[in-house]
Amino acid sequence: MSVFALSDIRKSFAGNAILKGVSLEAEAGEFIALVGPSGCGKSTLLRIVAGLDHADSGEIHIGGREVSQLRAADRNVAMVFQSYALYPHLTAGQNIAVPLAMRKLSSAQRLPFIGPMLPGQRQICADIQRQVAAMAVSLKIDHLLDRKPGQMSGGQRQRVALARAMVRDPSVFLMDEPLSNLDANLRVHARGEIVELHRRAGVPTLYVTHDQSEALSMADRVAVMIGGNLLQIAAPQVIYDDPSHVEVARFIGQPRINLLPTVRDAQGIVQFGTLRLASEGHGGANVTLGIRPEFVQLRAQGQGMLAARVERLEFLGSEVIVFAKLAVIGETVLAKVTPLEARGLIAGQPIDLNLDAARIMLFAEDGQRLPSARVTAAVREIAHV
Amino acid sequence: MTQSWTFGRVFRLTLLILGALMFLAPYIFMISTAGKDQSDIFSASLSLIPQHFAYMANFTKALTRVSMPNLLLNGVIVCGLILVLQVVVAVPCAYAMAKLKFAAARILMAVVMLGLLVPIHATALPLYVAFDKLALLNSYAVLVAPFSISVFGIFLFLQFFRAMPDDLIHAARLDGMSEAGIVARVIVPNAWPAVTAFAIFSVVAHWNDLFWPLIVVTNQSYATPPLGLLFFRAAEAGDDYGALMAATLIITLPLVIAFLLAQKRFVEGITMTGLKG
Known part of the structure; x- marks a missing residue:
């Protein structure tokens, strides 16, 4: 049974639908990255799960309990904010202790002056201090416990925020772009740390990011959200190799996927240069052909499927991105090749391109992937006629 | 930090001091009057420094x-x-x-x-x-x-x-x-x-x-x-x-x-x- 499930969450602000029926399930210990362009509704979804915002409709189950009517505090979710949201007037140690104190001490025991005189308070406080110290050691921030947030660097604050969220064993862990305020080097390092912490704690995690490389590198499954819809939820490799929707294909991958408009005939055959593809499924005659730049190969003029002309080259060290304009439809196609293959190429030079037929994807007009475009022997045969 | 005494700076400071004096004048006059005895207060001349210091007497009163x-x-x-x-x-x-x-x-x-x-x-x-x-x-x-x-x-x-x-x-x-x-x-x-x-x-x-x-x-x-x-x-x-x-x-x-x-x-x-x- 899933430990965390959303079903058909809908939300609109002033008539604008932000979330259009989002459903998602997470297994115990799963790390799900929610990725999408800014404004797609992913942060709204996270706030709804946390209980900071209310959905117009839909259900949220955490640990088998329906929580959509519960207050944020009663849902037992922990959240790491983009700005870390540490209490500026408390030291790091006090910050980490707050969620424990709020849960373990009664409201009378938390009172200043009177609280310490009540029975049991001292014992509980000592417990809290022990837990804070243990958490600080495991995150290597034990030397920072007496500092206030203003006296810490971004990376240190981020660790304190993580510690504050993890210290109380939440049922679900929510992270709202926790790495976006760190510099590039630290970010890559912190990715590994968060994954490691997550593996140790084993708490299901919903991680919101707009950075696809974060999503692909960290998550067990990636949920791609565009325009208020969850278009695809799958393992990172499936998201990349086998996108179910043209928007997913467009959003994931750097450099971006080549998407070429084309048509198919009544039998569903797509003719593209000397390339022929069979397609099935719904939709009209207009289809979109997608292929990732690494599956576009360069050939000498007259020896490939598609005639093109080199527009410009981008040298990236281990690889070169070739921008080539197709002779037939005037679209620019990106090819990712090794520096060796690109040697001697100059802008304006005529060239032929080969598309790896096994890697071509077809999308219908409504953006859905056409099933027959999956890699099949039939497609390959037709392609090589 | 030492700044040179340029004309502009002197001008600015003078203006500020004059402004401050204008606002402080009643208060200064009050401090002065608090130390004067009756004859001092009603004398025709206007002086800031009391002629006979009467602070003790006035404050006691x-x-x-x-x-x-x-x-x-x-x-x-x-x-x-x-x-x-x-x-x-x-x-x-x-x-x-x-x-x-x-x-x-x-x-x-x-x-x-x-x-x-x-x-x-x-x-x-x-x-x-x-x-x-x-x-x-x-x-x-x-x-x-x-x-x-x-x-x-x-x-x-x-x-x-x-x-x-x-x-x-x-x-x-x-x-x-x-x-x-x-x-x-x-x-x-x-x-x-x-x-x-x-x-x-x-x-x-x-x-x-x-x-x-x-x-x-x-x-x-x-x-x-x-x-x-x-x-x-x-x-x-x-x-x-x-x-x-x-x-x-x-x-x-x-x-x-x-x-x-x-x-x-x-x-x-x-x-x-x-x-x-």
Whole structure:
């Protein structure tokens, strides 16, 4: 049974639908990255799960309990904010202790002056201090416990925020772009740390990011959200190799996927240069052909499927991105090749391109992937006629 | 840092010094008069330095003829109560208006703005009648109650709280705090610059207020400092300006000292550079 499930969450602000029926399930210990362009509704979804915002409709189950009517505090979710949201007037140690104190001490025991005189308070406080110290050691921030947030660097604050969220064993862990305020080097390092912490704690995690490389590198499954819809939820490799929707294909991958408009005939055959593809499924005659730049190969003029002309080259060290304009439809196609293959190429030079037929994807007009475009022997045969 | 004495700088400084002198002149003259005896005060020549130093005599008169400790104590009690009540009312109110979403927020905002526009003088008479009917004239309650809700305070805190990050409040909610807990544990500890600034405004206004105490207090034992001064002048001092100025000096001194001590925070609160990250 899933430990965390959303079903058909809908939300609109002033008539604008932000979330259009989002459903998602997470297994115990799963790390799900929610990725999408800014404004797609992913942060709204996270706030709804946390209980900071209310959905117009839909259900949220955490640990088998329906929580959509519960207050944020009663849902037992922990959240790491983009700005870390540490209490500026408390030291790091006090910050980490707050969620424990709020849960373990009664409201009378938390009172200043009177609280310490009540029975049991001292014992509980000592417990809290022990837990804070243990958490600080495991995150290597034990030397920072007496500092206030203003006296810490971004990376240190981020660790304190993580510690504050993890210290109380939440049922679900929510992270709202926790790495976006760190510099590039630290970010890559912190990715590994968060994954490691997550593996140790084993708490299901919903991680919101707009950075696809974060999503692909960290998550067990990636949920791609565009325009208020969850278009695809799958393992990172499936998201990349086998996108179910043209928007997913467009959003994931750097450099971006080549998407070429084309048509198919009544039998569903797509003719593209000397390339022929069979397609099935719904939709009209207009289809979109997608292929990732690494599956576009360069050939000498007259020896490939598609005639093109080199527009410009981008040298990236281990690889070169070739921008080539197709002779037939005037679209620019990106090819990712090794520096060796690109040697001697100059802008304006005529060239032929080969598309790896096994890697071509077809999308219908409504953006859905056409099933027959999956890699099949039939497609390959037709392609090589 | 040493700056050269360019013409522009000298000009600027001269202008500032002249301006400062103009504002300080009455106060300086008051200090001077407090040390003069009768003949000095009514002499034809105008001199800042008293010819016969009569500070001892004047201050003795000021301290013995009126019960100065009682006046100052009244001032502290009234201003203290007003400030505490104003903060206790205004902070939660401003928090709700700045950070919570509710249907009447816009109307409430309009009411606050309206409240800023209506001076106490407009409502003084109805208030007086009401307190008279309640038989509360000549009490601390009548001096404090009308000022317990400060729309200016609400407005000042509102501006300050709006600049506080929403995430901070979200984090507090997730940590299990109630809304009242958020105000007490997160908002107030981080709002000290605003509270200090507001405290100065409030204390200065109510310490110096003569209008309202004059209307509702006739009993000397509830007199606030300015009202006490008025009684002193009417009953005792008459034309003994030296003693009057000495009494005035004693009454204004606590405020001057308080302002000098809190000066940095005061400016901080006004410019609202309080909370970053």
